Amino acid sequence: MKELVVISGKGGTGKTSITAAFASLAQNAVLADCDVDAADLHLVLSPKIKQEQDFSGGKQAFIHPEKCIGCSKCAKMCRFDAITLNGPGNSLIAKTYAVDPVSCEGCKVCVEFCPVHAISFEAAINGKWFISDTRFGPMVHAKLGIAEENSGKLVTLIRKEAKRIAQEQKKDMLIIDGSPGIGCPVIASITGADAVLVVTEPTLSGKHDLERVAQLTANFGIKTLVCINKADINSEMTDQIARDADALGLKVIGKIPYDEAFTKAQIMKATLIEYTGGSISERIRTMWQELVYQLG
Ligand code: SF4
Numbered sequence: 185m186k187e188l189v190v191i192s193g194k195g196g197t198g199k200t201s202i203t204a205a206f207a208s209l210a211q212n213a214v215l216a217d218c219d220v221d222a223a224d225l226h227l228v229l230s231p232k233i234k235q236e237q238d239f240s241g242g243k244q245a246f247i248h249p250e251k252c253i254g255c256s257k258c259a260k261m262c263r264f265d266a267i268t269l270n271g272p273g274n275s276l277i278a279k280t281y282a283v284d285p286v287s288c289e290g291c292k293v294c295v296e297f298c299p300v301h302a303i304s305f306e307a308a309i310n311g312k313w314f315i316s317d318t319r320f321g322p323m324v325h326a327k328l329g330i331a332e333e334n335s336g337k338l339v340t341l342i343r344k345e346a347k348r349i350a351q352e353q354k355k356d357m358l359i360i361d362g363s364p365g366i367g368c369p370v371i372a373s374i375t376g377a378d379a380v381l382v383v384t385e386p387t388l389s390g391k392h393d394l395e396r397v398a399q400l401t402a403n404f405g406i407k408t409l410v411c412i413n414k415a416d417i418n419s420e421m422t423d424q425i426a427r428d429a430d431a432l433g434l435k436v437i438g439k440i441p442y443d444e445a446f447t448k449a450q451i452m453k454a455t456l457i458e459y460t461g462g463s464i465s466e467r468i469r470t471m472w473q474e475l476v477y478q479l480g
């Protein structure tokens with residue numbers, strides 16, 4: 185089983201549209217959406233959820249209002265200003281202290297120092313993850329709570345589950361919509377993958393993003409291929425990026441011209457391959473064939 189991760193330096197490069205198009209070209213694949221901070225592969229693939237589970241990225245403090253005596257010790261000790269006089273009243277006081285789960289960093293200081301043991305340390309539910317069926321095969325995806333930061337851990341979990349399903353069902357490919365950027369979630373998306381396809385655009389930021397991503401994938405020794413999307417909006421920059429890629433030892437396997445089909449297909453909840461049999465569809469097919477060949 186081969187594992188392909190599609191990534192980009194930033195959002196909006198067409199990464200998810202290209203991943204979805206690959207999903208409709210692959211014959212026997214498992215799909216995973218590891219872009220957990222802005223998951224939108226499900227918008228095109230319309231997964232039917234078969235299993236749903238809570239995701240806990242770590243533990244957090246929780247004040248039991250019925251026990252709190254309002255001494256304010258916890259609020260004074262919390263270095264993250266996560267505790268405020270914002271909880272419901274009890275038989276002793278009109279308001280108790282409460283922990284803001286978004287700000288709590290789980291350092292456990294308040295738990296240790298509460299004189300009446302009113303604070304417990306509990307697994308925080310940061311989101312949900314799902315195993316679903318799509319018209320192109322099984323898909324593992326997630327929904328992270330607002331302002332949650334443990335996405336690297338969630339990405340690792342999604343990949344692990346997707347791999348397990350791929351092995352169980354004897355699939356020959358795992359196609360991952362990876363996280364953008366170069367931070368923890370993208371590292372969690374690509375570590376140990378067989379190949380990474382970087383989708384970039386012919387802009388100065390696209391050029392810089394490719395350099396940064398290339399450095400990252402080189403550090404992990406992962407085969408890195410490049411797709412320049414909207415290649416015709418700046419042919420000079422496209423040529424420059426292709427030269428840069430060459431110098432960095434990366435293979436450009438696709439130059440896709442700007443096409444409104446990207447947006448229109450998304451609106452129709454269809455992949456580019458389903459939406460159009462035109463030249464864009466052909467170019468993506470050619471890129472896919474090259475990818476399969478490169479994966480060996
Ligand atoms: S330290 Fe304990 S008792 Fe004091 S305010 Fe905090 S939760 Fe309430």
Ligand code: SF4
Nearest residue numbers: 262288289291292294
């Ligand atoms: S666990 Fe640490 S960060 Fe969280 S509320 Fe307590 S003192 Fe603040």
